[in-house]
Amino acid sequence: MTLKNHFDPLKCWTWGVLLFLYFPIFVLIAYSFNDSKLNVVWKGFTFQWYHDLWRHEPLMQSARNSLWIASVTTFFSLILGVGSSWFFHRYRHPFQKGLKKMIMIPLALPEILLGIGLLVFFAAIQFPLGFTSVIIAHITFCLPFVILIVLARLSGMDPSIEEAALDLGATPLQAFFRVILPYLGPAVISSALITFTLSLDDFIVTYFTTGPQSQTLPIRIFGMTKVGLNPIINALSTIFILVTGLILIFIFWNKGTLNNRSDK
C-alpha cells in the first residue's frame, strides 16, 4: 500500500476506537504511580501505593480469598466440564440437543438473575454463605464455557482415535486418559484460564452468595470505593490488568497452536 502520507479516515477511526477503549485504563495505570492522594493532579512518580498495598491486610486477605476461590472453581469446573462434554459427544440419547442447549442458557442469562437465584436457593436449603457457596456459584457460570470450548475441540476429533486405543489393548478408561485427554489438552488449558479469570473478576454473583469471611477482591474494592478513591486501588487494578492481560495473551497464543494442531 502506498498510502503513507495520505490522510486515511479509516485509520483515524480505528485509533479513535482504541483510544476510547484504553484511555481510562492508561489513566488508571498512570495514577497508580502518582505521588498524590488525589486522583486529579500529577505530582511526581512514586512506588508508594504499591508499597502500601502490600501492607494493607484486608486487601491482601481478599486477594488470597479470590485466588483460592478461583483455583478451586477452575479445578471443579474442569472435572465436571470435561466429563460432561465427553458424555455429550460420545453418547447419543434422545434429549441430546435439548440438553446441550440447556447447558448454554446460563451464558445468556443476566448475571443478576443468576445471583438472586443462587441466593434464594442457598437460603431455601439453609446453606451457610461462605467460601463453599461462592465456589458453587462460580462453577455454575463457568461450566458452560468449559463445555463450549471442550465440545468444539471434540467435534474436530477423528472418532477412530478412541477405537484405535481400544483396539491396541487400552481399557475405555485408559483410552480416555491416555488418548482423549491429551488430545483435549489445549482446550483444557484454554478453559482453565478463562474459568480462572471469570472467577477472579466476578462481582455480581459473588455479591449475592458471599459471607463476611469470604470477601473477594472485587467485593472489597467496591466496599472501599464507597468511602472515597484510594490510590492503593489504582495500584491493585494495575496489577490485575497485568495478570489478566498476560492470561489473555496466553489464551490467544494457545488458540493459535490449537488451530495449527488440528491435523484433519
Add this chain to the structure above:
Amino acid sequence: MNGDPKEKYEMKKSDPMVRIQDLQKSFGDFTALHPLTLDIFAGEFLTFLGPSGCGKTTLLRMISGFEEPTGGTIYLDGVDVTSFPPHRRDVNQVFQSYALFPHLNVQENIEFGLKMKKISKSESKSRVEQAIQLIQLQGMERRKTTELSGGQKQRVAMARAIVCRPKVLLLDEPLSALDAQLRHQMQVELKRIQSQLGITFVFVTHDQEEALAMSDRILVMNRGSVEQIGTSFEIYHQPATPFVASFIGSSNRMAVIEMRSDEGKLKVRVDSGRWISLGKREEPKSGAKFILSVRPEGIEVVGEESKEESIEESIEGRVIQILFRGDQSHLFVRDLLGVEWRIAQSARQRPYRVGELIRFTITPLAAILIEERNKGG
C-alpha cells in the same frame, strides 16, 4: 514365511484362525448383514469386497469388537470371543483414517499397544525397532505424526498394529486415501509384509482391482449377503452370480432365452435373438434362468479382410467409442441388432478408428453361463 500360501492354506484348513458362524447384524429394520458363516485360515490374505453399504465394514467391525452382532458366534483361534470387548481381542486394526495419536510421535505411537499390554521395556524396544525396519521408517522415530505424508502415516498405522503380533490384522480400506501411484506401491508392500510376518490379513475394500491383486481369497458381498467366495482367479473367471460378473472387471452380459445342444456343442439364444455357440460343454440341467457373460478379452476382432471365409459365428458391428488404457484398449462396438459390445484389444493390435466396421467372434471358452438367483437368495 514358510512355503507358498496355497500350501499353508491346505494345511490349516482343519483349524481356522477365525470361524464365523451364522453371524448377523441389523440396525433397527435395516439388515446390515444376513446370517453368514465363514472360515478364515491362518496366514491367508482374505478380502471383503463390495460396494459401499454392502456390510463389509460391519463384518470387519464385528471381528474387531466395535460392533455387536445381533446373532451368531465368532471364534478366534478356537476361543469364542463374541462377547469380548475390543481391548481383549487378539486382533488389531488399521483404520481408514489411520487414527494416529496426534500427541505422540512416531515411536510413541508404535509403542502404545505394547505399553497397554505391559510388554517389558527391552522386548518392546526390539519389537519397535523390528517394526520400524520392516515398515521402512528408519530415522523417522521422533517425527510428529502431523509432519508425515499420507503414505508415511499409513506405514506408522501398520507398524503400530503389527508390533502387537495380532492373530489377525484387520485393514479397513487402508489405501483409499492414497493417490494411485502410492496405492500400487503400498499394495506390493502390504503383500511383502504379510508374507514376511505370516499374519492372517483381513482386508476390506471396494476397489476390485486392489482385491484381485492382493488376495488369496475374496469374499464378494452385496446388500449384506455373500455373493461368492473364492480365489482371485475364480472370482474373475468364474463369477457365481450376475452381481459378481458385473462388479468385478467389465463384462458383456446377455439374458439367455433358449438353449440347444447338438453333437455335444451347446448353443444359446440371447435376448437380442442371436444364437451364440459355446463349444463343447454340457447343458445345465435345471430349468433356471441363465445369463451369458463374456469378458471383453474373450472377444476377438477377426478383421475385415477375412470376410470371404468368414466364420459362421462372427458378428459385424461399428466402433462407436474407444477407451485407451495403455496395456490395452477397449472398443465399444454396436452390432447390427443394436446391441453394444465391449471388446478388449491388446496394445499390439492395429488401432481402430471410431466409425469403422469390424467383425468379431466370441471365444467359446470365455463365455460363462451364470445362473440367475432370486434376490436375497
